[in-house]
Amino acid sequence: MLTSNSSGEVEIVGCKSEVTGEKCTVRFSLGIMIVVIGCNLVKACCMVMAVVRSREPTLVTLGDAVDSFLRTPDQTTIGMCFADRQYIERDWRRGWKAGPRQWKQKGLQRWWARGLGKINSGSLVGIHFRNITQAILLANLPQTILSFLYLTYNSLFTSMFLGHDWSLFSHHHRTLRVTSPRPGQRSTYWLQIPYTYAIPLMTLSGLLHWLTSQSLFLARVDIFDPFRGETFAPIVTMGYSCIAIVFVLALGGLALLAAAGIGYRKFAAETTTVSSCSAAISAACHASETNPDEIIGKEVRWGDVGIVPTLGVRHLTFSSEMGVRKPVFGEVYAGTQNDWK
Incomplete structure (x- = not known):
C-alpha cells in the first residue's frame, strides 16, 4: 500500500498478497524429442536385424564357450591347459611357445x-x-x-x-x-x-x-x-x-x-583366472575323452585328469569322470609329450 506526503513523495507503508491458483502447462523441446525417438528407432531396428539375421551359434556365456571348445578343440592352445588371461596377453600373443609349468596356485x-x-x-x-x-x-x-x-x-x-x-x-x-x-x-x-x-x-x-x-x-x-x-x-x-x-x-x-x-x-x-578370454578358456577345454558327446551332456569338472593319452603328459582339463582331482601344488602340467623329452 502506498501513501503520499505533503511533499509529494510516495512512501510504502505495507503490502498485501493473495494466493492464486496454479496454471500448469506441459512444455517440451521438439528437437530433443525427435533425436531421442530417432535413436530409439535405430536401436530397435538393429536389435530386430540381429535376431532375424543371426543364425550362427553364439558365444554369450561361459558355458557356451566351454561347450564350443569341447566339441571343436582349438589347435592353437594345445598344451596350455591352465593358461590364464595374464599369460595369454603377456606371453602367448607374442608367440612364446607353451611348455610344462608348475601349478603355483595356493589358496x-x-x-x-x-x-x-x-x-x-x-x-x-x-x-x-x-x-x-x-x-x-x-x-x-x-x-x-x-x-x-x-x-x-x-x-x-x-x-x-x-x-x-x-x-x-x-x-x-x-x-x-x-x-x-x-x-x-x-x-x-x-x-x-x-x-x-x-x-x-x-x-x-x-x-x-x-x-x-x-x-x-x-x-x-x-x-x-x-x-x-x-x-x-x-x-x-x-x-x-x-x-x-x-x-x-x-x-x-x-x-x-x-x-x-x-x-x-x-x-x-583354487583355479586360474580366465575371465572372458576365449584363448584361456580354449586352453582348458582339451578334454581327455575322444568323443565330445560323452562329456558335453553330462556334469563335468575341471582338474587333474592324469596323463592324457593323446598328449602323453599330465594335464588339467574338463572331464565327466569321477576321478578328477584338484591340481597339486608344485606338480608340473601342460605342454605335450615332445616338450617333456
Missing part, C-alpha cells in the same frame, strides 16, 4: 582382486540460459554419467560371476549353463548375472536415476502480471534439492561398499 583367490524435486526461490542455480535446450542438456548430464557407471558396474559383476562360475568347475561336477541348452545342460540367466544380484542392481540403478532427476532438474519460472493478465519475462534455470543430493550420495556410497564387499568373497576352489 583361494577373491572375486575382486534426495522434499525431492521441488522448486523454490532458495534452491535455484544462479545461471540463466538463453533457451530451454541448454538447461535440459545440463540438467540431464548426471543421468549420462550414471548410465556409464551402471555399465561399468554391470561389467564388473559379470566378470566376478564369470570367475565364480569358472571356480565352481574346479570344486565339483556341474552341468554347463548355455544359451540354447541341449539335454543335460542348463539355460543361462536372462541378464548373465544371477537374479539375486541382477534385480537389486537394476533396482539400484533405477532408484539412483530417479533421485538424481530430483536432485538437479530444469526450472522455468514464469512471472505473471495480474493487471494485464499475461505472463512475461520467463526465467529458465536449474533447481536443486539438498535432501535428494544427500540420498544420492548415501546410496552411491552404499553401492560402492557393496561392490567391494562382494568382491572380497573367495572363489569356490
Whole structure:
C-alpha cells in the first residue's frame, strides 16, 4: 500500500498478497524429442536385424564357450591347459611357445582382486540460459554419467560371476549353463548375472536415476502480471534439492561398499583366472575323452585328469569322470609329450 506526503513523495507503508491458483502447462523441446525417438528407432531396428539375421551359434556365456571348445578343440592352445588371461596377453600373443609349468596356485583367490524435486526461490542455480535446450542438456548430464557407471558396474559383476562360475568347475561336477541348452545342460540367466544380484542392481540403478532427476532438474519460472493478465519475462534455470543430493550420495556410497564387499568373497576352489578370454578358456577345454558327446551332456569338472593319452603328459582339463582331482601344488602340467623329452 502506498501513501503520499505533503511533499509529494510516495512512501510504502505495507503490502498485501493473495494466493492464486496454479496454471500448469506441459512444455517440451521438439528437437530433443525427435533425436531421442530417432535413436530409439535405430536401436530397435538393429536389435530386430540381429535376431532375424543371426543364425550362427553364439558365444554369450561361459558355458557356451566351454561347450564350443569341447566339441571343436582349438589347435592353437594345445598344451596350455591352465593358461590364464595374464599369460595369454603377456606371453602367448607374442608367440612364446607353451611348455610344462608348475601349478603355483595356493589358496583361494577373491572375486575382486534426495522434499525431492521441488522448486523454490532458495534452491535455484544462479545461471540463466538463453533457451530451454541448454538447461535440459545440463540438467540431464548426471543421468549420462550414471548410465556409464551402471555399465561399468554391470561389467564388473559379470566378470566376478564369470570367475565364480569358472571356480565352481574346479570344486565339483556341474552341468554347463548355455544359451540354447541341449539335454543335460542348463539355460543361462536372462541378464548373465544371477537374479539375486541382477534385480537389486537394476533396482539400484533405477532408484539412483530417479533421485538424481530430483536432485538437479530444469526450472522455468514464469512471472505473471495480474493487471494485464499475461505472463512475461520467463526465467529458465536449474533447481536443486539438498535432501535428494544427500540420498544420492548415501546410496552411491552404499553401492560402492557393496561392490567391494562382494568382491572380497573367495572363489569356490583354487583355479586360474580366465575371465572372458576365449584363448584361456580354449586352453582348458582339451578334454581327455575322444568323443565330445560323452562329456558335453553330462556334469563335468575341471582338474587333474592324469596323463592324457593323446598328449602323453599330465594335464588339467574338463572331464565327466569321477576321478578328477584338484591340481597339486608344485606338480608340473601342460605342454605335450615332445616338450617333456
